[in-house]
Amino acid sequence: MTKTRSEVMEWLVNRIAVDIGLPAAKIPLDVNLSRYGLDSVRAIEITSDMSDWLGVEVSATAMWDFHTVTELVDAVMSGKALTSSPAV
Amino acid sequence: MTNPMRTSSYGRVLEHALGDPLDPATAFSFRRILEADEAEAHPADAFSSLAAHRLNVCCVPIEHGGALDSYEGLAWVTRTLARRDLTTAFSYALNTFLGAEPVWVGGSPEQAAQLARRILDDGALVSIGFSERHHGADLLSSEVRAEPVEGGFRLSGAKWTIGNATRGQLLTVFARTAAAGGARGFSIFLIDKAALLADSYSCSPKIKTMGLRGGDVSGIELNGCLVPPEALVGALGAGLELTLRSFQISRALSPALSLGAFDTVLRSATTWLRGRQLYGASALGIGSVQAALSEGLAFALIGEAVLLSSARALHLAPKQANVSSAICKFIVPALVDQVLPGVTMAMGARSFMREGHADGIVQKMVRDLPVAGFGHGSAAVNLNMIAMQQRGLLRRRPRVVDAGSLELARALVDFEAQLPPLEMARLGPVSSSNCFVAALPALRGLVEGLEGAEPTRSELLNRLERVEAMLEELTAESALTMRSQSPEQYSVAARYARVHACLCAVTTWLSWRDKPNAIDSYRSGEWLLLGIDGLLFDRRDGPRQWQWVDRTYSLLRTLTDDHRLYSAVEWGLPHQ
Numbered sequence: 130m131t132k133t134r135s136e137v138m139e140w141l142v143n144r145i146a147v148d149i150g151l152p153a154a155k156i157p158l159d160v161n162l163s164r165y166g167l168d169s170v171r172a173i174e175i176t177s178d179m180s181d182w183l184g185v186e187v188s189a190t191a192m193w194d195f196h197t198v199t200e201l202v203d204a205v206m207s208g209k210a211l212t213s214s215p216a217v
Numbered sequence: 218m219t220n221p222m223r224t225s226s227y228g229r230v231l232e233h234a235l236g237d238p239l240d241p242a243t244a245f246s247f248r249r250i251l252e253a254d255e256a257e258a259h260p261a262d263a264f265s266s267l268a269a270h271r272l273n274v275c276c277v278p279i280e281h282g283g284a285l286d287s288y289e290g291l292a293w294v295t296r297t298l299a300r301r302d303l304t305t306a307f308s309y310a311l312n313t314f315l316g317a318e319p320v321w322v323g324g325s326p327e328q329a330a331q332l333a334r335r336i337l338d339d340g341a342l343v344s345i346g347f348s349e350r351h352h353g354a355d356l357l358s359s360e361v362r363a364e365p366v367e368g369g370f371r372l373s374g375a376k377w378t379i380g381n382a383t384r385g386q387l388l389t390v391f392a393r394t395a396a397a398g399g400a401r402g403f404s405i406f407l408i409d410k411a412a413l414l415a416d417s418y419s420c421s422p423k424i425k426t427m428g429l430r431g432g433d434v435s436g437i438e439l440n441g442c443l444v445p446p447e448a449l450v451g452a453l454g455a456g457l458e459l460t461l462r463s464f465q466i467s468r469a470l471s472p473a474l475s476l477g478a479f480d481t482v483l484r485s486a487t488t489w490l491r492g493r494q495l496y497g498a499s500a501l502g503i504g505s506v507q508a509a510l511s512e513g514l515a516f517a518l519i520g521e522a523v524l525l526s527s528a529r530a531l532h533l534a535p536k537q538a539n540v541s542s543a544i545c546k547f548i549v550p551a552l553v554d555q556v557l558p559g560v561t562m563a564m565g566a567r568s569f570m571r572e573g574h575a576d577g578i579v580q581k582m583v584r585d586l587p588v589a590g591f592g593h594g595s596a597a598v599n600l601n602m603i604a605m606q607q608r609g610l611l612r613r614r615p616r617v618v619d620a621g622s623l624e625l626a627r628a629l630v631d632f633e634a635q636l637p638p639l640e641m642a643r644l645g646p647v648s649s650s651n652c653f654v655a656a657l658p659a660l661r662g663l664v665e666g667l668e669g670a671e672p673t674r675s676e677l678l679n680r681l682e683r684v685e686a687m688l689e690e691l692t693a694e695s696a697l698t699m700r701s702q703s704p705e706q707y708s709v710a711a712r713y714a715r716v717h718a719c720l721c722a723v724t725t726w727l728s729w730r731d732k733p734n735a736i737d738s739y740r741s742g743e744w745l746l747l748g749i750d751g752l753l754f755d756r757r758d759g760p761r762q763w764q765w766v767d768r769t770y771s772l773l774r775t776l777t778d779d780h781r782l783y784s785a786v787e788w789g790l791p792h793q
Contacts, residue, residue, distance in 0.1 A: 174605035193400035
């Protein structure tokens with residue numbers, strides 16, 4: 130992984146902000162994102178984009194298990210949210 | 218128990234076993250099918266005939282004692298049935314497969330073995346109990362709930378618009394297992410009605426519908442049914458993920474319904490118009506009639522390329538299957554919808570009559586066909602599936618020749634070639650590549666190198682350049698369009714699906730034109746150009762290239778006169 134924690138955080142917050150239609154500054158870091166109307170299929174789209182941006186495969190359903198921005202970023206940085214299989 | 222049947226080769230066996238549907242003496246004749254439809258009656262003769270052929274065995278994977286070794290084979294079987302009757306094609310084998318697939322994909326070995334026994338030994342029909350009256354495809358709003366209790370789970374609530382809810386013996390149910398819901402808040406259960414207390418469930422009446430009038434589309438209300446712990450399919454809370462993984466199998470197969478039905482519409486129109494005398498000659502001599510029928514054939518061949526390659530992708534490219542299945546389920550019914558009005562218009566009033574030519578089968582097919590579109594994932598559902606992965610797919614697309622993608626694409630269109638077993642565990646909820654789109658630079662190289670193929674070669678190269686330009690546009694648009702489920706995003710998804718269909722068809726043509734028994738008017742490729750222009754460029758005023766129509770029409774006549782399916786594959790049809 131070539132990105133730092135803060136870069137991943139910034140990317141994710143911006144990506145979610147566009148998707149739920151709020152300014153990035155208003156995205157809470159420790160609130161369950163489903164409260165903001167982020168649905169499960171859209172969550173897959175975000176993790177798919179994240180894999181593309183990071184160049185490593187984030188589990189498509191990572192946002193189903195790590196519900197807040199902080200939890201997801203931690204899980205990505207620690208490798209818990211990454212899949213072991215290579216992209217085919 | 219070993220089973221000598223194999224789904225991979227069963228379509229051809231079944232085709233001849235069922236006989237010519239124009240022969241009123243067969244159980245699967247248009248006449249009997251229409252009698253049942255007129256009476257809104259269960260097509261009992263057709264069902265008995267399929268039970269006698271042990272068709273349910275085709276839905277059970279070989280590892281569980283059934284015949285299902287190839288999902289392409291199941292698509293062929295479905296197409297063979299759909300050519301005769303969509304009611305039966307949908308409600309007999311395919312519906313059982315839909316109900317059973319979450320168990321094949323995510324159930325325990327014991328659960329799968331037990332379900333297989335019920336289907337194989339008892340001829341049980343399985344239903345898929347997912348949709349609810351007020352929620353449709355919005356699965357995460359499902360109200361049916363399953364509460365853990367001593368001895369298992371207690372299920373309550375109603376499922377509605379369920380195929381075979383009343384006639385079926387088992388059903389899989391999507392139920393809320395966490396009060397708050399969410400992506401991990403739902404689970405799937407396999408319910409055997411025979412094991413329930415009689416007063417713990419009730420079936421609601423058959424719903425009155427425009428098409429599939431003899432089909433059992435009804436509902437089931439669960440009134441606190443107690444099911445054992447083993448009824449849970451996969452892990453608790455894994456319902457949504459299992460659904461996304463398993464539906465990609467059936468969404469690659471079910472468009473066989475559209476293609477089978479459309480084959481009959483096009484064949485009936487062609488044979489009727491051949492005998493129709495207008496202005497002193499056969500109506501088939503009229504240019505606009507030839508154009509409508511030819512465009513129908515071109516689209517049938519493109520639809521076939523998408524359908525069969527998507528089914529083969531389940532085995533050969535499971536990581537790509539998520540997007541190819543969604544494209545297949547979206548585009549194949551859409552292709553039929555696009556050309557159907559032209560074909561029925563050419564037939565005129567005969568397409569509207571519930572009697573006469575072929576006993577009036579065309580109007581039944583036209584009434585039944587919409588179900589193949591909205592059933593089991595509507596256009597919007599599948600566009601959403603494409604949309605959520607299109608940005609990455611477009612951005613990662615190779616711009617240079619990629620031999621691996623071409624090799625895979627060619628294997629996907631090598632229809633009926635033997636397939637390795639499907640590895641269910643490799644079916645993921647998102648795709649990272651699409652070999653047909655990735656093969657574009659290589660396909661251009663192949664077309665450039667074609668010898669003796671003018672003028673198709675230069676026309677096709679021009680079209681492939683335009684496809685390349687479209688992909689650049691789509692890449693740019695998808696990078697900008699961020700809001701999910703917006704019309705802009707779905708527009709990208711729909712055009713991406715059309716590009717995929719175009720490239721599937723080009724790959725198919727490049728492979729099948731070289732077969733020793735290819736028909737000249739197939740090999741010369743005008744049908745492909747006619748199809749691509751209808752597919753990619755919104756052309757409402759009819760085809761512009763008359764010689765393309767002429768050659769495609771010649772292919773239509775050859776296939777019709779030789780009693781062959783409208784297919785790249787030589788597939789003979791029984792005839793009286």
